[in-house]
Amino acid sequence: MSLSAEKPGSAAEDLALGAAAVLRDNDMGGWTRASEDLYPHQWSWDTGFIAIGLAHLNVGRAARELLGLFEHQWSNGKVPHIVFNPAAPPHSYFPGAEHWSSAGAFPNAPPTPPYTSALCQPPIHAVAARLVAQVATGDEDESVAQKFLREIYPKLLRWHRYLLTDRDPEGSGLVAIYHPWESGTDNSPRWDAAMANVEVGAMPSYERRDLQHVEDPEERPTGLEYDRYIWLVESIKNARCDEKLLYETHPFLVKDVLASAILVAANEALLEIATMIGAPASERGEVRSWIEQGQRGLSGCYDEVTGLYLDFDLRANQPLRTRTVAGFAPLISGGLSPERLRSLVALLGSETFAGHPKLRKSLPPSTSPSAPGFRPRSYWRGPVWPVITWLLWWSLRRSGEAAAAENLRRVALDQISEEGFAEYFEPFTGEPLGSLRQSWTAAVTLDWLAAEPPYSKRA
Numbered sequence: 001m002s003l004s005a006e007k008p009g010s011a012a013e014d015l016a017l018g019a020a021a022v023l024r025d026n027d028m029g030g031w032t033r034a035s036e037d038l039y040p041h042q043w044s045w046d047t048g049f050i051a052i053g054l055a056h057l058n059v060g061r062a063a064r065e066l067l068g069l070f071e072h073q074w075s076n077g078k079v080p081h082i083v084f085n086p087a088a089p090p091h092s093y094f095p096g097a098e099h100w101s102s103a104g105a106f107p108n109a110p111p112t113p114p115y116t117s118a119l120c121q122p123p124i125h126a127v128a129a130r131l132v133a134q135v136a137t138g139d140e141d142e143s144v145a146q147k148f149l150r151e152i153y154p155k156l157l158r159w160h161r162y163l164l165t166d167r168d169p170e171g172s173g174l175v176a177i178y179h180p181w182e183s184g185t186d187n188s189p190r191w192d193a194a195m196a197n198v199e200v201g202a203m204p205s206y207e208r209r210d211l212q213h214v215e216d217p218e219e220r221p222t223g224l225e226y227d228r229y230i231w232l233v234e235s236i237k238n239a240r241c242d243e244k245l246l247y248e249t250h251p252f253l254v255k256d257v258l259a260s261a262i263l264v265a266a267n268e269a270l271l272e273i274a275t276m277i278g279a280p281a282s283e284r285g286e287v288r289s290w291i292e293q294g295q296r297g298l299s300g301c302y303d304e305v306t307g308l309y310l311d312f313d314l315r316a317n318q319p320l321r322t323r324t325v326a327g328f329a330p331l332i333s334g335g336l337s338p339e340r341l342r343s344l345v346a347l348l349g350s351e352t353f354a355g356h357p358k359l360r361k362s363l364p365p366s367t368s369p370s371a372p373g374f375r376p377r378s379y380w381r382g383p384v385w386p387v388i389t390w391l392l393w394w395s396l397r398r399s400g401e402a403a404a405a406e407n408l409r410r411v412a413l414d415q416i417s418e419e420g421f422a423e424y425f426e427p428f429t430g431e432p433l434g435s436l437r438q439s440w441t442a443a444v445t446l447d448w449l450a451a452e453p454p455y456s457k458r459a
């Protein structure tokens with residue numbers, strides 16, 4: 001975007017300046033914390049979205065954001081879900097570095113601090129890298145972007161290969177997760193049935209920190225949900241993060257449609273990057289096969305009853321039938337028939353989701369208000385998340401659904417200009433909830449502001 005192109009003093013300029021200020025305040029010198037109080041560390045998929053926003057301010061800084069995260073990539077290719085900030089106030093976040101590192105260094109983890117968690121998150125990074133390079137204009141930025149793509153490409157390739165081997169030994173094209181935190185949609189009702197089967201054993205007592213940073217405990221997961229989260233962390237630590245052992249024994253093992261669809265889109269971006277930097281034909285062939293495999297795997301997750309795509313619980317050997325926004329995942333991966341695309345777009349705008357009559361703004365809530373697990377103030381159980389709206393907007397635009405996409409962008413920008421850069425919003429009242437100056441919300445705002453229609457054909 002050219003911020004300078006915004007009319008001085010206009011609402012759009014004020015919003016852009018506000019978003020830039022959030023990113024600046026959360027800038028820790030080369031990397032960006034997810035938010036000041038609730039999340040004082042670097043998160044993996046947040047970093048992807050943050051880089052997309054930063055690109056509109058400074059292409060080199062955006063590139064650094066992604067490269068910085070990949071400095072902590074594990075030797076098996078995994079990109080950790082959190083890189084812990086050694087300078088964060090002690091005990092500001094739980095489970096923090098001391099909790100994860102108490103298992104001793106995991107065999108594949110970077111041997112020296114800063115420590116990381118042993119989980120991962122949805123692989124949005126290649127999409128972000130591609131967008132960062134597309135924003136670059138002018139000789140200087142373009143040469144920064146070229147160098148960046150050459151540097152990040154092999155790291156992205158190793159990351160995707162890890163997901164398509166260790167997390168998909170069956171070759172289904174679908175990514176398995178070990179913890180709801182790996183989905184990025186932590187306490188979504190998507191995971192209720194699978195989590196109900198997780199029996200919590202004896203473990204040391206712990207103190208939650210998240211409740212100190214929000215006004216109402218209803219905004220965060222319950223005590224029982226948290227016990228199960230921490231029990232799963234214990235199980236991963238006990239297995240020393242041995243992927244084969246976890247696949248055989250860990251009590252939570254689910255194929256995640258949202259992560260799988262993001263991986264397909266990320267592989268498309270990776271293929272473009274591979275072509276741009278002249279990567280070997282064998283690698284390009286490998287990435288192409290991952291795209292086909294992912295689209296095939298996702299097509300098998302369609303559910304006639306809900307009209308959505310469902311996660312699959314490998315432990316219980318059954319699909320997880322819920323009505324959440326994750327069920328629209330194949331909009332992100334693309335390759336849908338025109339009929340299926342039409343039916344998904346119609347469902348997204350229907351009373352089951354963004355067209356629900358009680359909504360303050362017509363934006364997709366994280367869980368359908370008609371689903372039994374819906375709770376309007378609770379984290380991923382109902383609130384509207386701007387970052388998810390961005391993903392849907394980006395996907396609709398790529399699928400040629402320009403009108404539906406533009407509607408999302410306009411309404412989402414209205415919401416943020418009225419209520420600020422919150423992590424999420426109560427869908428019926430519009431109240432901002434969670435962290436109120438969340439980096440990725442500011443970042444997607446910058447990208448939306450730069451994307452005035454008519455849309456150019458950006459990947």
Ligand code: 9WN
Pocket residue numbers: 034039043044045046081181184185186210
């Ligand atoms: C656990 C940082 C992260 C996001 C996740 C969101 C929330 C963490 C938490 O915050 O998760 O990873 O402590 O609740 O669910 O999507 O990446 O913004």
